[in-house]
Amino acid sequence: MTIELLEKIKFVEQNRIQVAAKTPEGIALLKSVYQDVFNETYAEGCGPCHEQAFFRLMKILNRPKSFIPMSEKKYILKEGYQVSIFGGPEVYTNDNLTDEIAAKLLKDRPALKSSFAVIPSEEKSKGNPKPERADVLIAKIKEAASEKEVDEITGDDQRATVVKAALERKAELKKGTEHTKVLTQQDLDDNPELAEQGFKVGDKVKIEEQ
Numbered sequence: 001m002t003i004e005l006l007e008k009i010k011f012v013e014q015n016r017i018q019v020a021a022k023t024p025e026g027i028a029l030l031k032s033v034y035q036d037v038f039n040e041t042y043a044e045g046c047g048p049c050h051e052q053a054f055f056r057l058m059k060i061l062n063r064p065k066s067f068i069p070m071s072e073k074k075y076i077l078k079e080g081y082q083v084s085i086f087g088g089p090e091v092y093t094n095d096n097l098t099d100e101i102a103a104k105l106l107k108d109r110p111a112l113k114s115s116f117a118v119i120p121s122e123e124k125s126k127g128n129p130k131p132e133r134a135d136v137l138i139a140k141i142k143e144a145a146s147e148k149e150v151d152e153i154t155g156d157d158q159r160a161t162v163v164k165a166a167l168e169r170k171a172e173l174k175k176g177t178e179h180t181k182v183l184t185q186q187d188l189d190d191n192p193e194l195a196e197q198g199f200k201v202g203d204k205v206k207i208e209e210q
Contacts, residue, residue, distance in 0.1 A: 005069060008033045009061050012054070019054055030054060038094065039070035040079050056095070068098065075102035076118035083115050138165040147173055 012019065012033050018026030027050060034042055034053050037060065042053040060067045070076055075097065077083065082093045083105055092101060105112055106119070113119060137153065138161060144150045147170050154166045181187075183203045188195045 002069065005037055006061070006064055008036060009057050012057055013061060016054070019050065022050060030057075033057065037069065039076075059095070067095070070094065073097075073118070074099045074120050075106075075116060077115055078117045081115045083112055134159050134161050137162050141165045141169050144169055144173075 012029060015026055015029055019030050020026075030050060030053055031041065034040075034057065037057065043049055073094075077092075077094050077097060082091050083097070084091045085101075085105060085108065092105075102116075106116075137157065140153045141150055141162070142165065144153060150166050150169050150173070154162060157163070181204065183194065183199055183201055185201050188199065188201065
């Protein structure tokens with residue numbers, strides 16, 4: 001977490017007497033820092049609300065390296081929500097939920113998306129990706145420099161026009177493809193011009209497949 005936030009929490013701890021006494025200054029400080037750290041307000045009128053907010057801040061002060069500020073998170077739960085890995089004992093809130101754990105949770109349990117207030121845009125679109133326009137894909141296929149590249153561009157696309165373009169481009173790439181051949185005596189006998197050019201058995205030459 002940032003040094004600035006950590007210093008704010010320390011300042012609350014230094015003024016714990018005012019917070020405990022619930023003086024206007026102490027409560028105002030507690031509310032302000034709580035908002036800065038968690039990007040949310042805490043409910044009032046529940047009796048120990050202020051104390052709970054104070055101790056939540058102190059937990060961070062005790063383990064500052066394990067806390068990730070809301071401003072740095074890609075995944076944020078809705079206020080008051082908690083989630084867990086199916087069958088696992090650990091319960092996660094915004095205090096201990098990391099982006100890595102959140103991504104795994106959503107991969108295993110997509111229905112949990114409704115529990116999140118903030119999710120990366122690419123995560124929202126998972127499961128319903130919009131295919132690239134066929135004409136755009138075909139243009140890329142025609143520019144492919146190898147059959148492997150054609151396959152990578154085509155992917156699992158089964159649209160007839162895309163499949164046809166891929167097959168045609170592969171056929172084009174096969175024409176004129178250079179192959180390396182090791183010359184044998186038979187090659188020299190069948191192609192005397194090779195011997196005239198100084199080639200001998202064992203030499204490697206490039207030939208084009210027509």
